Amino acid sequence: MDHPTQVSLSRTLLAMIEQRQTSMANDIFLNPVESYTSLDQQRREQQHVFGSRPLMIGLGGQLAYPGDFLTDDLSGVPVLVVRDNNGSLNAFINVCRHRGARLLNGSGNIAGAMICPYHGWAYGLDGQLQRLNPPGSFEGLSCTERNLTRLSVLEQHGLIWVHPTPGGQIDEAQTLGLLTHEVQCFGFQHYSHYQTRRLRRRFNWKVVVDTFLENWHFSTLHRQTVLPIFLPGISHFEGCGQHLRLIMPRRSIVELFDQPEEQWDLLRHSAIMYVLFPNTLLVWQGDHLEVWRVFAAGPRCVDQCLIEVSLHVPAAPTSAKEKTHWDKNMILLMDTVDGEDFQLAKYLQKGYASHAQQYLTFGRNEPALQHFHRAIRAAIDEGEN
Ligand code: FES
Ligand SMILES: [Fe+2]
Structure with missing residues (x-):
């Protein structure tokens, strides 16, 4: 004000x-x-x-450093937000693309990759699958076909907004x-x-x-x-x-x-x-x-x-x-x-x-x-x- x-x-x-x-x-x-x-x-x-409607998830200070993440399930959609090494926020559905395990819990910092607790598939902070494991078991499939499902995210005047529906867009003029x-x-x-x-x-x-x-x-x-x-x-x-x-x-x-x-x-x-x-x-x-x-x-x-x-x-x-x-x-x-x-x-x-x-x-x-x-x-x- x-x-x-x-x-x-x-x-x-x-x-x-x-x-x-x-x-x-x-x-x-x-x-x-x-x-x-x-x-x-x-x-x-x-x-x-x-x-x-987009969700107000929290404040940028909760994700101050690269690798900082938070998860949020209150809306019924498991949301994962992570700050990447460029300082930008990425948001995903918090679900592994192999057999659907929950990728991360709570909040914290991850150095390097996000590793699925079920069979160890690893994703970069940009949500890209790094390697299909174990070798030879997923022939014909490329990593790019199993990246995390991305959600729109907007950091605006310190507030973080995430659209809980894949493909949904956030209108910057509408949030506040x-x-x-x-x-x-x-x-x-x-x-x-x-x-x-x-x-x-x-x-x-x-x-x-x-x-x-x-x-x-x-x-x-x-x-x-x-x-x-x-x-x-x-x-x-x-x-x-x-x-x-x-x-x-x-x-x-x-x-x-x-x-x-x-x-x-x-x-x-x-x-x-x-x-x-x-x-x-x-x-x-x-x-x-x-x-x-x-x-x-x-x-x-x-x-x-x-x-x-x-x-x-x-x-x-x-x-x-x-x-x-x-x-x-x-x-x-x-x-x-x-x-x-x-x-x-x-x-x-x-x-x-x-x-x-x-x-x-x-x-x-x-x-x-x-x-x-x-x-x-x-x-x-x-x-x-
Ligand atoms: S469900 Fe994630 S690696 Fe299998
Ligand atoms: Fe009161």
Whole structure:
């Protein structure tokens, strides 16, 4: 986010604080409970919302050096991303072309070739099969016919995007869309990956996104954790095409009242949520970035999801004090989101299945929730018409 935008948004936020206001939608919005419980809805989302969309896989800092790789299975497609010796990223389906074994697990660095654990076929970092083993057993076949199956990959302003379908193309203008310049200003390509946690939880994947889309529950649910840090009930919302941005001011933002505008640093005094439609959240947390990715746990798992959260920091810690600082951030994050929001969310899902009501009611003070669910609905409608 550039400085003129920070100043303009800070002015709006300070006025909101003085007038005790928050961004408001025009009307209340009724969201069908079925959206969280129906297998048919899940099927339509898979087809039209996720469909042929590229996946945001992570940040470039996770693959800083040649040979660094990561694997990712959350979308259901086994993806392998590796940085080659020229510094470029290659992405493949993580499946050996001999008899289909999984080539690599987890993340790490490979020096030289990627060796299949089953019979030892070796592939270069460019996915090319180096030798058909054992000699004489595959006569008539050439190595080039059994290279790894390539996926499109794009490294853009520090974010890595992979298209999960072979042959699928990534449109650079579409990934971040209206948020392109704003995300670019953060310089995430210089960030260092600190830690990743993965969770499997018993609620619909959209509940995870919903969790981040309003802050007026801070004064009830998060009294012991983040209420001392944030001003509850005040937030600035903006829809950015299918994506959105929601800014939640920290209590420290009132310091700006006493500073000249040229010194205003909104990034230090707020949490900024970006929903990269449909299932990725970039959460700017004052001095570092959280990335949340969420997926349905399987094609028939409407009430279970897989969640990944990663902490990315401006520079790798060089002292115990810096490490302690980032560890504390991870603990607060897990205590708040997993310990409070997700504990409550288990019962949300049970409540949805109880037939207590047909609709959830999103208030005028919940415009980000309205925008997200409208975008889901629109993507499905557009796909079906
Ligand atoms: S399945 Fe990979 S070498 Fe046989
Ligand atoms: Fe929360």
